[in-house]
Amino acid sequence: MALSQEKLLELYRKMVTIRVFEENTAELFAKGEIPGFVHLYVGEEATAVGVIAHLKDHDYIASTHRGHGHLIARGGDVKQMYAELFGRKTGYCKGKGGSMHIADLSLGFLGANGIVGAGLPLIAGAAFACKYRGDDGVAVCFFGDGASNRGTFHEALNMASIWKLPAIFVCENNMYAISLSQELHQNIDDVADRAAAYGLPGISVDGNDLFAVYEAAEEAVKRARNGDGPTLIESKTYRWRGHFEGDPVVYRTEEELQAWKKKDPIERAKKRMMETGVLTEEEDKAIWEEVRSEIQEGIEFAKNSPLPEEESLLEDVYCE
């Protein structure tokens, strides 16, 4: 791994952007300014950023209902993201999708998805398209430990394996499938173990360590680009918020949450970057300030954007 200072700072800034975006989203949702459901990525930032760091413009991503982090890591525009969360015309989906369906095809971002585990076969198809075209494109699917119990997981990993598709399956094991802890929803410790059943490599990493995720993804992406087939990466992490905003979180303890907060992926990256002289305290402060102002701009943009016209209700059901 030869991460330049510039690249490291870029990744760090993305993690900070995700954090600030999500904290503001929580606040706006609590105030009743964002309708529907939102599922926040706070605490899991290193996974999205560490994996997506390796992607090229023509690569694909399938995200989840907890998808804001993936899009920010991919370089998504926070203005259009907030506008979509607010249900505005200027949003990524013209207000038709909301948090759970944000997509940006120009970034190869095949959307967040309201159905748990739905992205897995979609990404097998996108990976097939890369292989079919013969470019060196790869396709990455993010999903949770809960989704690893769905049939889509089994079918997609098997298909990707037999066809040697350039796919990277990234399980964000945040230890809970909604309210059910991992020990109650599957009888294994490592989701990565399941890779063996499909004849592909499975690796389990500390998902709160940006550098560990980065290295695992580097290997998986290299393998995919070389035509050697898919990899399953399990990134062990933790969501600081509930499953959704408004979740009373009765299924886990405050002690557990506090213990994980001590393993904050942003703090850990910062510490390492400061130790290696990549980042100073002043620079860090400046990054947070810049990000906060960028996020405020995004929120203002969304609030000042018009609602979609009612005439648009029936637009885009079909391609003409």
Place this chain on the structure above:
Amino acid sequence: MPEMTYLEAINTALREEMSRDPSVFVLGEDVGVFGGCFGVTQGLLDAFGPERVLDTPISETAIIGASVGAAAAGLRPVAEIMFMDFMGVCMDEIFNQAAKIRYMFGGKAAIPMTLRTPCGAGLGAAAQHSQSMEAWFAHIPGLKVVMPSTPADAKGLLTSAIRDDNPVIFIEHKMLYGVKGSVPDGEYAIPLGKGDVKREGSDVTVVATSLMVHKALAAAETLAEEGVEVEVVDPRCLVPLDQDTILKSVAKTGKLVVVHEAVKSGGIGGEIAAIVAEEGFDFLDAPIRRIGAPFAPIPFASNLEKAYIPSEETIIEAVRSLA
């Protein structure tokens, strides 16, 4: 025009579209070496190679999910689901993914995929290999639903389905695969959403789909001998539905029988009847009659299966009751 079977017509459309457009590929269970469970994809593997004719594992969810992903990424998949009855296995990929992606993403994506699948009873294949579930799909905004009844329609409509930028459910009837008919030579595309009057008549309109078009035509022959002229309308596509052709026919005859092989209750016949009642009530001189299968799973025993499937005689009786 050359004569060919419904099966050959579908096969020809697949070959022509694959030759014309390199982004078209075929995937499904046993579609390669085996040539498809009913033989529809025979010869495609030899003609186009394993890169474009993909034998999949028995994984309907992944077949359709991967088709959606490949379509979103710019390819034009033609997936086969071996029996329509298996579509429950991949329903999320159809109705929550393929159908909704364009709308949910604000028009920024297209899913140009075709899902081919055989429906229909008549082979003694019982309750899980004989159903006609078209109404499920006609109920979902974002999908197009096509049900050809003749070889020419099968070729022309499949060509359009593959070229369409929307997800299209293309429902073949397994008892029609061997039926022969004239098919226009060379490139032949029928626009989706255009019905066809299969027989002109002035006394009673029979709107029929898929295999039932043939039963309606046979019934019309018998009724003609009695002096009753039946007009047989084949919508060909359920979505978009050619309401004009149906209403125009009812305006002429004043009487309507709707017939499909699917279970009558909740079937597409109810929708067609309701459209005519709403839009063409003044045309009607008699109550609308609906014919469909009874509200039961499809039985195995030959006599029971025969009793289950709507028959030519049932159509004749329904028309007589109106004429």
